[in-house]
């Protein structure tokens with residue numbers, strides 16, 4: 001079993017078995033985009049030995065440093081084969097973000113820097129025909145704190161956190177956006193019902 005924040009994750013609850021139960025083989029996954037590498041988010045990397053693990057440069061540097069565990073990066077548990085692929089944000093501005101990286105050939109999946117919670121935090125946006133799905137990781141704790149702009153207790157930079165949540169709110173104002181936060185118990189419900197976050 002793995003410890004994940006305040007809970008224990010049973011082997012069958014880990015991401016590998018969960019994906020298999022949905023009919024996907026983790027070994028077929030091309031990219032694993034890590035919003036950040038805190039211990040409660042990165043414990044499942046070992047299920048994806050065939051995948052490119054995408055990280056921002058500051059996040060990779062902090063997570064792989066000898067001092068990583070002091071900042072919540074449990075790098076003693078990372079798989080030996082881990083060689084992150086660095087996201088360069090070279091694809092110009094996207095919506096409310098000054099720089100971005102477009103991942104897919106169809107131009108529908110974007111990665112944007114959202115520093116604050118960690119200095120190298122990033123978020124992922126997938127555009128569908130009707131709305132965007134924002135995978136925000138820990139850029140905000142939940143929908144409510146995104147809207148209020150509250151900074152979480154472990155944020156490495158309050159000012160960057162404020163700037164990132166402002167940009168995410170602006171995105172929600174510009175485009176119909178379904179927001180997903182790692183610790184928001186309502187995330188799955190919003191995704192299933194395509195309920196957008198209103199930030200105006």
Ligand SMILES: [Zn+2]
Nearest residue numbers: 036038117138
């Ligand atoms: Zn975190």
